[in-house]
Amino acid sequence: MVFFFLIPFWNFTDVTNLISLSIEMPAGSFFRRWLFPRGFMFLVSLCMVLQSSRGDDFQLLMQFKSSLKDESSRVFDSWTTRNRLCNFTGIVCDSNRMVKEISLPQEELSGIVSFDSVCGLESLEKLDLGANFLYGRVTDHLRNCSRLEYLDLSNNSFSGEFPDLSVLNQLKFLNLNATSLSGRFPWKSLENMTSLGFLSLGDNVFEKSPFPLEVLKLEKLYWLYLTNASIEGEIPEGIGNLTLLENLQISQNSYLSGKIPDGITKLTRLWELELHENQLTGKIPVGFGNLTNLVYFDASANYIEGDISELKSLTQLQSFQMYGNNLSGEIPVEFGEFKSLVELSLYRNRFTGTVPQKIGSWAPFQFIDISENFFTGPIPPDMCKQGQLTDLLVLQNKFTGGIPGNYAGCSTLVRLRANNNSLSGTVPVGIWSLPSLEIIDLRLNQFEGPIASGIGEAKSLAQVFLANNRFNGPLPERLSEASSLVSINLSSNNFSGGIPENIGELKKLNSLILDHNLFSGNIPVSIGSCVSLNEINLAGNSLSGEIPASIGSLTSLNSLNLSDNQLSGEIPVALSSLRLSLLDFSNNRLTGHIPSSLSMVAFNGSFSGNPGLCSEDTRSGVRPCSSHSSRSKGHRTVIICLLVGIVVLIILGACFVFTKSKHKNQQIPARKSDSWNIKQFHILSFSEDQVVKALKQENLIGKGGSGNVYKIVLDNGKQLAVKHIWKSENPGADHRRSLSSSPMLSVRKDRRSKEYDAEVAALSSIRHVNVVKLYCSITSEDSNLLVYEYLPNGSLWDRLHSSNKTKMDWLVRYEIALGAARGLEYLHHGCDHAMIHRDVKSCNILLDEKMKPKIADFGLAKILEASIASIDTSCVIAGTHGYIAPEYAYTSKVNEKSDVYSFGVVLMELVTGKKPVEPEFGENNNIAQWVCSRLMGNKESMMDMVDSSFSVGFKEDAVKVLKIAMHCTARLPSLRPSMRMVVQMLEDADPCKLTGIVVNSEDDNEKF
Incomplete structure (x- = not known):
């Protein structure tokens, strides 16, 4: 009987060995004479049946394997005929050696899953393929996994809708998070899954639907994740029926509105509650303090109002985030006694009062962001007591006092932003040299004192913003050792002394703003080695000497402001190569010629207050370089006027012919264009006569609210775009006569638009490669023509x-x-x-x-x-x-x-x-x-x-x-x-x- 007991644990090889053993036994033995003849056939038959069943599992796994690729070569190397099926990587068998589990998460598998093969495994209870690179559709064959209790397909790239799986009524764990599924989710199928404890359906592109009431029937749920699942409407009160919930996440559903339901206060087992980035309104419900096991609470980016007094009993909180709401009142003093709190983010609300001074001093506190509120009093001093603080963000409040000295030793601090407060005193010396600090922003306060020389040790420091304070003293020479610096803004302080000569060592520096201080001495020549500089502003100091020609090598420079200093000498010709959108050298002691490329209307006023400067271009706003030049220009003006007079006479005749033949040529209806006035803003290779004659219907390329646009081709092949703007009504409008009778319109027709003249004057001064070029304007009593360069690829x-x-x-x-x-x-x-x-x-x-x-x-x-x-x-x-x-x-x-x-x-x-x-x-x-x-x-x-x-x-x-x-x-x-x-x-x-x-x-x- 022992042999029959062992039958279920044998395979075909075991049976073969048993037969060989029996043959070797003596012929007269009991086994050879009685048991073997009578039981052999039954034994062999039964083993063959069992082996056949296990062979089916083997074949099904081979089919599953053939549909996928093992990018890591960690899984399928063991799936061979030389290995027993139950020894395959990721495979767990039951007591009958049937496949019970396929567990292959994060194995870098790719391909289309053969669900018909997988669900042919009759004993399969667990299928975990999460965090791979699987794609294709989740097919209806998944219904055949009728014994399935655990299904995880999360973090893959499937497509299409998820099938109705009502038959999987034994499921206890269902994770479809971030599977890339779309369409309408079959919420009805959840009704039969009454054993579900874990349900995660978030981060998919489902069709919008109200909060699924089917979920409220799953009373065994301990985990519910519906973040970013296109849920709309309100969270139902019935959520309170899920009393076993420990984790509830319903964030990032932009159509989820209404208030936080009172039912949530019944979920006393919750340790994580995530409701951020919805449209929730109202106040925190009374009784929220019942959730004393809550560790993580995030309801940020909603419209929740009122105070947070209901939270003062949540002593287990580690992370509390409610930024971007309409909260008001004070932070309860009890928060200062929360011994587990490590993250606090309440920025962009309307909080008032003082922040509890013990806050963050008990646990390894990591970050605080309470910016953009109305907090008063001092900054809590001990948030880096355990040496873990990375972010101290208290900007745009009404804090007073100074920066507590304890933070001078906070080596983990990455961001310190306290701008726009009423802080004062000196900055603790050690802060300047913190090794991990990337940004220090103290703008708009009342700080004083110098920048410590230890700033050279701040190797991670990228941004220093100290504008609008009372800082004083010289800039330390070691500033150039802070090699990661990208932006320096020290505007409107009392810094003095010279700009460090070695500032050129800051190769990453993009912006240098030192205006309105007391800097003196020369501008360092090495500034031309700051190859990444985009903006230099040294205005309003007492700098002297010459402008370094090395600035001309800064190919990325876009803005250069050296105004209101005591600079002397000539403007270096090397600056001509710069492509600047802002230039200001006004109110210095500069002399000599202004380089021709800088002497343009766009920089009018940029050279004023320098009596020694002159320009060949009278439009520059400074004196001409010689009287001879003035007389020559005067003669040229007389000649141009004579030529214009001749052109006007020609235009008068042309306009007469033009008016007579307008119907034949389908030209624009120039009603009173008996005289045209041209204002050129560039050297022209065409006359107004050529432009006017080309304004025919066949050249019309666009119509807008202000007029028509024509494309014209001149005799020399040059292409132009001409915008024709009537000064009064559209000549083609049906209501022309009624408008013409308007006395207000008559006034407009009798005089040219001052606004138009001012605008054209502004447009004429523009010189930029990314702004369309205006060649000239041609005007008559009732028409305006603007002649632009033609751009062949049309509009974006x-x-x-x-x-x-x-x-x-x-x-x-x-x-x-x-x-x-x-x-x-x-x-x-x-x-x-x-x-x-x-x-x-x-x-x-x-x-x-x-x-x-x-x-x-x-x-x-x-x-x-x-x-x-x-x-x-x-x-x-x-x-x-x-x-x-x-x-x-x-x-x-x-x-x-x-x-x-x-x-x-x-x-x-x-x-x-x-x-x-x-x-x-x-x-x-x-x-x-x-x-x-x-x-x-x-x-x-x-x-x-x-x-x-x-x-x-x-x-x-x-x-x-x-x-x-x-x-x-x-x-x-x-x-x-x-x-x-x-x-x-x-x-x-x-x-x-x-x-x-x-x-x-x-x-x-x-x-x-």
């Missing part, structure tokens, strides 16, 4: 969205984004008087033959608004739907930040390939709102929004620009960066710089 809108769109890879789109940003930066910061475009959009970004972008149609919306307002008193909003900044809804006052918002929309078009307004965004939503709703802080979601035509290698780079676009489209204008900062951020996101690609480009220093 056409290339992205129209029937003429072309395929543009990310390198091309990035260059368009950067070039357009530089053009806008020039308008905002480089012009003598800052210009607001007011209608930034992809239609107004034109592309030349090399796809180089140029900003067009800027400023005209303002002119037209002024004209229309004289007839119609209703509010006229300049801009285009989808690009208009939200502040238009509540104020008519706009500034350059409105342009920044519109440009952010253009960046989103470039990254996503979508229009600013699309049906998929939903009613009354635009692309900015769509991006925000899908972003949810999730990298995969951002990658999903990137245009699918980009190669995989550049999608990461496109995501960087999408983040910049998010900054540009911040709802509050004050939170948007300047265009100068946008350019810097785009330059940092250069895909060629990041990938090592070399792109041959033409010199952008276009000659005007």
Whole structure:
């Protein structure tokens, strides 16, 4: 009988060995005479049946193996016929040697899973394939895994909808997190899974649905993860029925609204509660203090209001985050006694009062961010007591006192930001030399004292912002040893002495702002070795000596301000090679000629207050270099006037002929164009007569709210774009007569628009490679012609969205984004008087033959608004739907930040390939709102929004620009960066710089 007992543990090899043994036994033995003949056939039959069953499992696993690739070679090397099935890597068998578990998480497997093979394993209870590279659809064959208790397919790249798995009613663990599934999830199938304890369905692109009530019936749940699962509506009160819950995460569902339900206060076993980035409102429910086991609580980025007094009994909290809400009141004093607290983030609320002074002093505290509130009193002193603090962020409050000396030894500190408070005193000496410190931002306080020489030991320090304080003393020579420095802003302090001679050793320095201090001595020649410098501002000091010619070697320099000093000598010719959007040498003691490339209208006022300077160009705003030159120019003016008179006579005759033949040639209806006045802003190779004659219907290429646009080709082959603007009504309008009878309109027809003249004067001064060139204006009594360079590739809108769109890879789109940003930066910061475009959009970004972008149609919306307002008193909003900044809804006052918002929309078009307004965004939503709703802080979601035509290698780079676009489209204008900062951020996101690609480009220093 012992032999029969052992049968279930034998395989076919064991039976073969038994037969051999029996043959060797004596012929008269009991086994040979009785047991063997009678039991042999039964034994062999039974073993064959068992072996057949195990053979099926083997074959099914071989099919499963054949559908996948083992990139790591860690798994399938053991899956061979030489090995017993139950010894395969990742395989666990039951007592009958049947496959019970397949556990292969994080094994770098790839391919399409053969679910029909897997679910042919009749004893399978666990299938764990999480965190691999699996793709394809999750098929209906999964229903056949009827004994399954554990299913984990998370963190893979499956596609399509998830099948109805109602039959899997024994499941206790279901993890489908980040599987890339889409469509409608079969919530009904959860009703039968009453044994579920773990349910994770987040980070998928499911169709929007209300909070699934089926989940509320799963009373054994201890873990529920529905973050980023397209849940809308409200969290039901019935959530309180899931009393076994220990972990509840329902974050990043942008359509989830309403208040935190009172039922949550019944979940006393919770140790983690995540509700961040929803649309939750109301107050923290009464009774929330019952959750005394809570360790991690995050309800950030909602609209929750009231105070946090209900949380004072949550003594087990380690991480507490509720930033970006409408909370008010004080932090309860009990928080100072929380002995486990290591993370606190409450920024961007309306908290008041003092912060408990013991906060963070018990455990290894890691970071605090309580910025943008109304806290008063001193900064808590002991948050680095355990030596773990990385971030001390208390900016934009009303803190007083100084920086506690305890932080001078906080070697782990990475970010110290306390700007915009009422702090005073000296900065503890040790802070300047902290080895991990990357940014120290103390702007807008009342600090005094020097920068310690130990700053040279701060090898990680990248940004030093000390503007608007009372710091004094010289800059330490060892400043140049802080080799990671990128930005230095010491503006408006009392620093004195000279600028360190060895400052040229800061090779990463991008911005050097030392204006309005007491610096003296010469500007160091070594400054020309700071090869990354983009901005130099040394204005308002007592610097003397000559301007170093070495500055001319700074090819990245965009802004140079040396005004209000005591600099002498000539302006170095070497500066002519710089491509600057801002230049200011005013109020110094400079002498000699202004280099011709710097003597332009764009820099008017940049050389004033230097009596010794002169220029060959009278438009520069300084005296001419010789009287002979003045007389010569006077003679030339007389000659030009005579020539203009002759041209006017010719035009009079031409206009007469032009008017008579307008119907034959279908030219523009020039009603009173008997005399034309031309103002040229560049050397012209054509006459106004050539332009006017070419304005025929067949040359019309566009129509806009302000006029028609024509493409004309001159006899010499030169192509021009001409915009024709009527000073009064559109001649083709049906209501022409009624408007003509308007007395207000008559006044406008009798005089030229002062606004138009002022705008043209501003446009004429623009000299930038990324702004469309205006050659001249041609005006008559009732018509204005603006003659621009012609750009053959049309607008960015056409290339992205129209029937003429072309395929543009990310390198091309990035260059368009950067070039357009530089053009806008020039308008905002480089012009003598800052210009607001007011209608930034992809239609107004034109592309030349090399796809180089140029900003067009800027400023005209303002002119037209002024004209229309004289007839119609209703509010006229300049801009285009989808690009208009939200502040238009509540104020008519706009500034350059409105342009920044519109440009952010253009960046989103470039990254996503979508229009600013699309049906998929939903009613009354635009692309900015769509991006925000899908972003949810999730990298995969951002990658999903990137245009699918980009190669995989550049999608990461496109995501960087999408983040910049998010900054540009911040709802509050004050939170948007300047265009100068946008350019810097785009330059940092250069895909060629990041990938090592070399792109041959033409010199952008276009000659005007």
